[in-house]
Amino acid sequence: MKSGIIIATVLTGALAHPVVDHFHTWSPPGPGDVRGPCPGLNSLANHGFLPHDGKNIDLNTTIAAFANAINGASDFATSLFMGALMTNLRVPNPTTFDLTDLDNHDIIEHDASLSRGDAYFGNDHTFNKTIYDQTTSYWTGETIDIQMAANARAARIATSKATNPTFNQTYMDNKGFGEPTAYFMALGHQVPVGNETTFGYTYEVKRSFVKYLFEHERLPVKLGWRPSSTLLTLTEFGNTMHLIAAASPPGTVGLKGRGLSIHGSNQLLSL
Numbered sequence: 001m002k003s004g005i006i007i008a009t010v011l012t013g014a015l016a017h018p019v020v021d022h023f024h025t026w027s028p029p030g031p032g033d034v035r036g037p038c039p040g041l042n043s044l045a046n047h048g049f050l051p052h053d054g055k056n057i058d059l060n061t062t063i064a065a066f067a068n069a070i071n072g073a074s075d076f077a078t079s080l081f082m083g084a085l086m087t088n089l090r091v092p093n094p095t096t097f098d099l100t101d102l103d104n105h106d107i108i109e110h111d112a113s114l115s116r117g118d119a120y121f122g123n124d125h126t127f128n129k130t131i132y133d134q135t136t137s138y139w140t141g142e143t144i145d146i147q148m149a150a151n152a153r154a155a156r157i158a159t160s161k162a163t164n165p166t167f168n169q170t171y172m173d174n175k176g177f178g179e180p181t182a183y184f185m186a187l188g189h190q191v192p193v194g195n196e197t198t199f200g201y202t203y204e205v206k207r208s209f210v211k212y213l214f215e216h217e218r219l220p221v222k223l224g225w226r227p228s229s230t231l232l233t234l235t236e237f238g239n240t241m242h243l244i245a246a247a248s249p250p251g252t253v254g255l256k257g258r259g260l261s262i263h264g265s266n267q268l269l270s271l
Helices: 002-016 039-047 059-070 072-083 100-103 129-135 146-165 178-187 207-216 232-248 265-269
Strands: 144-145 189-192 201-206
Touching: 002 189, 039 059, 039 100, 039 178, 039 207, 059 072, 072 232, 129 146, 129 207, 144 146, 144 207, 146 178, 178 201, 178 207, 178 232, 201 207, 201 232
Parallel strands: none
Antiparallel strands: 144 201, 189 201
16 A cells, blocks of 8 residues: 555656656757857757756756766766866856857867867857868768768868967867767767777767757757667766877877876867
8 A cells, every 4th residue: 555655656746747858849049048169068958958048057957968868977967067167257166157158269169170160260159061061071981980080170170270370289189089079979889899999999970960960959869869778977988089089190189188188077078
């Protein structure tokens, strides 16, 4: 009898507070809503995993969003949040951030983005098709592998160095590896490779999934994507950054990049 009461109570609570299927509640930003330079976080806001207005995002909200949207571990989400918090220059000792705070140059947002312009040219936060087309030209198969991701990043560095007189060389000292790492982990899957890498695996992701997210700022559920069945951890994020760094051409990885550290949490939001 007691167990029946407990079950009834749980069911009543579930009916009173139904779980929202945010995977299917996507809507674009409306009046008063804000978005930033990160297509991934913009997507989570468009779905409602993060506040749809893109404002006042706190730690608990970030942890819940990552867990529910991509099966991200709390250490992964916490490190991302701490990096994002550094971009809130509006108040001292902030405890929340807005997606537009991420626009502040060279904290997390950086030159040579895969889909955004350099701050020098006046707009570092909205989708830039010319830049994006350069990036996607290096995704030469139906599946993007680590080498393709490294080549695309290298091409973006070369273009920014050639056209932007204020290009920040520190970009190569860790920054920028987080961007492809994020789409591999959120949308892709591990591939075992025996002893060919330090970690015993590499990563692959369907090109259609990544393009859909970048172009629509929407999780590619309609294309068959589902969240990872295994927990995505901060350690795995760091390992995957190492794989991309190891595949990168000479001159595109700085001295710090040769010994990547994920403890500087701004890495997680390298956009």
